[in-house]
Amino acid sequence: MSRIASAALAAALTLGIGSGAALAATDIEMFFPVPVEGKLAKEMKNLMDRFNAEHPDIKATAVYTGSYDETNIKTRAAIKAGRPPAAVIMSANFVLEYQINGEIQPLDPLIQADGQTPDAFMGKFWPALHGNARFAGKVWAAPFHNSTPLLYFNADHFKAAGLDPNNPPKTWAEWVDAARKLTVRDGDTVKRYGLMLPGNYDYLGWVMTALTMSNGGLYYNPEFGGEVYYDTPSMLGALTLVDNMAHKYKVMPDGVTDGKAVSTAFFAGQASMVVLSTGSLSFIRQNMKDHYGVAFVPRNLRNAVAIGGASLIMPKGLSDERKQASWTLTSG
């Protein structure tokens, strides 16, 4: 989890507003996936214990629910079975789907009941995150741990290849150029790749979104969920860039490279530049031995990436007490 996300979680848990003295504690459960490395499951439990100690009228349980996709399946199944969780940390990709299906409730009434306006509530988050949380005229989710793709590069490799680590590639042309200089070959075999992109589901889609947006286009219609632009010139241009990197310049491995293999190769000095989530930053900081730098994903026409990560949503069908307790947990 990025520092921002940790801070947001801590804030959410410490600033939670008490919902008045109820006699019996309200049991609520929050589903959470583990999108990042390490003992998050344990840390989540510690945070919940703290929250429960501060709110004697609420008994919140953090429920580990697998990956983003499994969390989605479990949430959907639980809603269908009539046992909706009080809150879910849901991959930002799926929030729209729940809204379209009418399975989550807007947070506006709860925000207003706290004497806030939706504008003031959303004002607490970076404007870039608003699109994921506030659409169709209402606030449907509270940004939780959000992320974007980021270009990580090995500064030592940059120096050795005659590139300036303080001036990483800003455009696609510079990017291709740097990747070609950074690739180390021994005959036909590549000893070190200039660039690696995660190719596994659903990482690749996210990276392709970023490249399409950098190419001046859009991956889907943000105004109308479900309309996608897979055959637009901007998308094809992004695809051509990746194709050239892998097959024309051979500076990137072809085939599918798992996100974990990408970061491992970066640590091992086998890849000089990688595109990974901002969520990997603390993990890379802990484990990277060489000097490294981070930069925006290079642009062709504009600097733009898609927001990823997850938001807190509240399913429909909760009792008023559970709704209020869930809001206490969510808000901050």
Place this chain on the structure above:
Amino acid sequence: MGRANPAALLALAALSAVVLVWSTPLLWMAIAAFRPQNFGGLDMASLWPDFVPTLDNFAEALDSADFPLLYLNTVVVCLGTLAVQLTTVTLAGYAFARLRFPGKELVFYGFLLQLMLVPPILIVPNLVTITRLGLYDSLLGVMAPYFASAFGVFLMRQTFRTIPKDFEEAAIVDGATWWQLVWRVLVPLARPGMVAFGIVSVVSHWNEFLWPLMVVSTPDNQTLTIGLASFTMGAESASQWGVIAAGTFLVAAPLLAAFALFQRQFVNSFLFSGVK
């Protein structure tokens, strides 16, 4: 064996190659679990134990989840499921093998048809049923959908049909009732089939992930696979392979040990029943 038989040598070479391919992940897991944490080199992918073994990975894995409780829950689920299954599949297998009743073939093919269903498509309907029965978020809820096993019924039917009727006829002459027939004559003779089914059942429920994840919410009810995933799955970052390997080792160890101990019986059962 003076002369080397070329065909036998070729078979040996082919078998060795298959063994190597199949054992590589296990071997890697065992080696990586004891390898000191190190991101600097390629050595994490190496199968060669060129290091001083460490238990750090195990310590970290054990610290990441409540393993005693996870073991207990998993054992309860596996053995509880198996106990009920053995009762149901034996009785149903007997009915399909020996009894005569109208619509027998149709019902039997209905059972077989159920084998064609991919379990995940039943997640929502099963969860709705489980919730109505008040079993949501309980170990019983994890077990309940497996109490009747189409595969087990089929296997027991086939096993019973290989047993000559003479035994039963002799027992009937001695005045045995139908349940004495099943319990004292057929079950002892069908033991290899039951053992084979037991192995398939225990291994699949031990390794099952998606269904327990759907049913169980309270951390106290989680099974090993969920506990393992909770600290080894990270979608947006690299992996601590040592801890993953150690955790996987802990999850797989009881089954590996059981297989090593009862290898002969297992192999015999599979040979007898034709299950692969």
